[in-house]
Amino acid sequence: MSAPPGVTLETLRKDIRLEWRSKDAINSMLFFALLVVVVFSFSFDPNAEESRLIAGGLVWVAFLFAAVVALNQTWARELRNQVLDAYRVSPAPANSLFLAKAMGNFIFVSVLEAVMVPLFVVFYKLRVLGPAWQLVPVTVLGTWAIVVNGTFFAAMSLRTRSREIMLPLLLFPITIPALISTVEATTVILVGDPATSAKFWIVLLATYDVMFTIACLALFETVLHAE
Amino acid sequence: MNFLYAAYGATWAIHIVYLITVFQRYSELNREVDELNKK
Amino acid sequence: MRKAFPILGVLTAIFLSYALYLALVVAPREQTMGDVQRIFYYHVPSAWTAFLLFFINFLASVQYLVRRNPSTDKVANWILITVAVVTCIASVVIALVPSLKEAMPKDVEPSAIGTTGVIIAAAYFVIRKFFSVEAVDALAVTTAEVGVVFCTVVLVTGPLWARPVWGIWWTWDVRLTSTLVLWLIYVSYLILRRYSSSGQTPVMAASLAVFGALDVPLVYFSIWIFRTQHPQPVVGGGGSIDPRMLHVLLMNWLAFLCFAYLVCWSRYRLEIMKREVEEAQALQSL
Numbered sequence: 241m242s243a244p245p246g247v248t249l250e251t252l253r254k255d256i257r258l259e260w261r262s263k264d265a266i267n268s269m270l271f272f273a274l275l276v277v278v279v280f281s282f283s284f285d286p287n288a289e290e291s292r293l294i295a296g297g298l299v300w301v302a303f304l305f306a307a308v309v310a311l312n313q314t315w316a317r318e319l320r321n322q323v324l325d326a327y328r329v330s331p332a333p334a335n336s337l338f339l340a341k342a343m344g345n346f347i348f349v350s351v352l353e354a355v356m357v358p359l360f361v362v363f364y365k366l367r368v369l370g371p372a373w374q375l376v377p378v379t380v381l382g383t384w385a386i387v388v389n390g391t392f393f394a395a396m397s398l399r400t401r402s403r404e405i406m407l408p409l410l411l412f413p414i415t416i417p418a419l420i421s422t423v424e425a426t427t428v429i430l431v432g433d434p435a436t437s438a439k440f441w442i443v444l445l446a447t448y449d450v451m452f453t454i455a456c457l458a459l460f461e462t463v464l465h466a467e
Numbered sequence: 468m469n470f471l472y473a474a475y476g477a478t479w480a481i482h483i484v485y486l487i488t489v490f491q492r493y494s495e496l497n498r499e500v501d502e503l504n505k506k
Numbered sequence: 507m508r509k510a511f512p513i514l515g516v517l518t519a520i521f522l523s524y525a526l527y528l529a530l531v532v533a534p535r536e537q538t539m540g541d542v543q544r545i546f547y548y549h550v551p552s553a554w555t556a557f558l559l560f561f562i563n564f565l566a567s568v569q570y571l572v573r574r575n576p577s578t579d580k581v582a583n584w585i586l587i588t589v590a591v592v593t594c595i596a597s598v599v600i601a602l603v604p605s606l607k608e609a610m611p612k613d614v615e616p617s618a619i620g621t622t623g624v625i626i627a628a629a630y631f632v633i634r635k636f637f638s639v640e641a642v643d644a645l646a647v648t649t650a651e652v653g654v655v656f657c658t659v660v661l662v663t664g665p666l667w668a669r670p671v672w673g674i675w676w677t678w679d680v681r682l683t684s685t686l687v688l689w690l691i692y693v694s695y696l697i698l699r700r701y702s703s704s705g706q707t708p709v710m711a712a713s714l715a716v717f718g719a720l721d722v723p724l725v726y727f728s729i730w731i732f733r734t735q736h737p738q739p740v741v742g743g744g745g746s747i748d749p750r751m752l753h754v755l756l757m758n759w760l761a762f763l764c765f766a767y768l769v770c771w772s773r774y775r776l777e778i779m780k781r782e783v784e785e786a787q788a789l790q791s792l
Binding site: 493 | 662
């Protein structure tokens with residue numbers, strides 16, 4: 241990719257600065273994250289044993305929903321100020337814009353996850369029985385999988401009616417392999433059975449991330465300029 | 468073997484419903500063509 | 507062409523009736539499962555037809571994205587030729603070198619790799635020859651829609667077969683989950699086409715189709731490994747099949763292919779007509 245890193249970083253820095261100043265997106269997203277955890281906790285009241293089996297799925301579904309809320313915000317601001325048209329005519333390669341947006345989203349969603357995880361641990365009395373450090377690559381790769389596709393589809397759904405529902409509608413089927421991998425990996429790590437290993441799932445997640453990051457970068461220019 | 472008949476029936480029901488929607492869209496288009504021709 | 511349609515319609519109806527007769531009467535009764543097994547003669551051909559249609563949609567989507575620009579068009583052509591040649595060479599090499607042959611998964615023939623590569627390239631060029639850039643998009647919509655119809659049949663007949671035989675409506679094994687994901691992706695594709703404004707629709711939909719095509723093998727692979735860690739009921743035949751059953755299966759598939767062809771033809775003509783009407787309406791409003 242010929243995207244000069246300078247443009248990408250500048251765009252990223254601008255996005256973060258804007259978010260920090262307005263704080264509206266972050267605050268509402270944080271509160272939403274908290275609500276999701278609480279609501280999920282009402283629906284299940286497992287003991288510690290059971291919670292290790294189901295927490296993987298619950299946590300990642302919660303992350304997915306929080307990410308969708310964050311992603312819908314992403315392009316809305318651009319659209320409000322017609323920034324998108326400015327990007328289209330500028331000489332900056334579309335890839336830099338995409339990468340900046342994706343990285344920005346990744347940071348925001350990670351912040352959300354950092355808030356949600358301790359809450360889940362408390363409500364579900366979670367204790368990690370397997371190699372806890374493996375949760376780091378799982379979370380990073382899993383979050384990137386959701387965010388990279390989410391940013392791409394958020395851009396796509398800009399030109400559609402029912403914009404807010406179109407994003408999850410497009411995103412969920414495509415991210416199913418990533419979700420399967422993260423849920424399986426998280427459950428394996430939580431349960432900590434020495435006969436099982438999350439390594440395969442982590443490799444699969446990495447493959448998914450590489451494939452779809454390339455696909456998004458390759459097709460983003462087309463989608464941006466589609467007129 | 469109700470499941471067998473249900474499966475075969477469901478298959479054709481699905482196909483017939485789809486063909487009906489295609490036919491409906493076709494009739495609607497024909498109506499639009501007539502309107503265009505009138506003008 | 508148009509006059510042939512009713513005749514072909516009648517012939518297909520006769521063929522389908524004959525295939526139904528074969529499935530219900532001629533095919534031998536299965537030992538363990540009984541008559542319910544006959545669902546197989548509708549379930550499997552529908553699945554193969556759906557996958558074929560989605561495959562054509564994938565090629566058509568790639569073509570739409572690639573052919574609008576002459577340089578990418580040429581690059582794509584060369585990539586496909588390379589794929590065909592490389593896979594053939596790979597087949598021969600793997601068959602000849604014993605250590606590589608051992609490394610292959612057990613139910614995969616080396617020659618299948620070459621055949622797959624050649625079929626993909628051949629299908630791409632055939633579509634390219636017979637469809638212009640705009641027409642290829644109409645082909646994409648058509649195959650997606652009809653593919654979803656057949657895939658729905660698969661997802662409905664599958665559980666109806668599984669329930670009496672294995673006692674469960676559904677399980678998360680490879681084939682079921684990847685078929686469901688395929689269905690979901692293409693339904694979202696159709697919804698995207700309906701809800702986006704007409705200028706950018708084909709490009710966005712084509713991109714989604716490409717994403718979907720990347721996704722499906724990944725889903726298949728991820729759950730295949732999952733299956734080897736946890737035992738799952740085997741869906742579909744793993745071993746050899748009674749030749750009479752094979753005959754009935756193939757006849758039903760052929761009948762459904764003829765049917766699918768006619769349905770696609772109708773839907774395609776509808777799509778072309780819709781575009782002409784829209785163009786005429788646009789011209790009139792000027």
